[in-house]
Amino acid sequence: MLIKTADDKQRRLKLLEELQASPLLDRQQRQWLQDEAMRCQRGQQGERDAAHYIDHWKKDSEQHAVLHDLRFVVDGETAQIDHMVINRALHFYLFETKCFSGDVQINEQGEWTVSYPRGGRYGVPSPLEQSRRHERILDKLLTKLDITGRGGLKPSFHHVVLLHPKATIERPDEKRFDTRDVIKADMIQRWHEQYIESVGVVEVFGKLLNWHGTDTLREWAEKLARQHRPVNPLELPDFIKPRAAMATPSVGAAKSVALAPAVSAGPPAAESKTEDVASHPLYRKLVCATCQGKISYPEGKFCWNQEKRFGGLQYCREHQAGIG
Known part of the structure; x- marks a missing residue:
């Protein structure tokens, strides 16, 4: 079931484009506006593509709730989650979308590097670690909203990084650093099938103990959607x-x-x-x-x-x- 779609970013893009046309800009301001517009366009396209694959996968399922583009503020801390899928066993799948314009390399320490076609190789923050930081804030919000499992069972969280279907990913030996949760966006369904296959009997039994009704799942998802705190699209530094x-x-x-x-x-x-x-x-x-x-x-x-x-x-x- 689809609970929340992505916010409309067109107002911010229009603002950034109009300001670039102003003759009153100095060089630093013009450069910032150009870069910000490029980031917004690239990020919006990446999130739109990922949402397409996620919706195709689960939006019609009564066993799952799908929410896109969430921003939570809890005790002064902010978590921005690109896509979230919740199932009736209170499993939260957090998807972090990255639309790099270069090739991605991940080393044995879990460090990320992007190489660009025109030259240049730069380190970037790990999206997996970014998603794990979001988990901590989301977990606090779930406690505040009294979204808990049966018999005191805690929600479980799964972190997935979605890259463009045409991305090139250079991975380390999986025994040294496991990157199975870094996938191309069009591989979501296959990734989930592999995840289910890898789950042991004990975890399956635990999921059954923590199973909730469809109405409860919808209630929880709508409660979370109401906690969304969007940024002001017209806000500038x-x-x-x-x-x-x-x-x-x-x-x-x-x-x-x-x-x-x-x-x-x-x-x-x-x-x-x-x-x-x-x-x-x-x-x-x-x-x-x-x-x-x-x-x-x-x-x-x-x-x-x-x-x-x-x-x-x-x-x-x-x-x-x-x-x-």
Whole structure:
């Protein structure tokens, strides 16, 4: 049964595209908007493709509840789950969708690397570990909502990473690091069949003890759907907000300032450029100014030593390639 579909992301994409057309953008703002639009488009397409395969697999099943695009906030912590399937034995399948534009390699330590066609090989955070962090927050939410199994049996969680059907995956020896839960999105049904085949008699018996009715499953899934806390699609970081708004406009200029788009009033003068960049919330921090992911000190130093190219900010290797 399909309980929740993905949120509509078109309003945010439209905003990002319209702001890019503004003549009032400086270079850093324009680059951020371009990268953010690309991330949104790629992520939305990947999640849409994965949802297609998941819906084909279980949306018509009365034994399973399907929910897409969930964002929970529990005790100040946030979990964003791309897709979730729940069965009547209180088994939660958490699917993390990744739409990399390069080839994926996973080593024996479970570390992920992506190689891109135009060159460049970069480490990325493990989606499996990301999903496991979501599990901890989801488990707290289930306790708060009193979603529990029979006889005190706890829910069980299964983590799966979905990649594009055309992705290339280089895997380690399964005896050193098991990657059976990293699959191409079109292999979901086969993956689940293999999982069922691998389950022992003890676990099957436990599932029967924890079996619930279809109405209970729907009630739980709808209760979780009501806990979804979507992000504001029009929200932008402080870096994109108009600096002119911080100054008090003249009476004659008040109307034009109020109608100005949420971007800077134009490229800063040479004398104030350093001061403006220094006011950026990510200035001289080991965080990529585009994707806001953590970077190494050598990556940051490389950018800081090329201030003319990177504007005094820092970027990961992937996003350095798109600047200059």
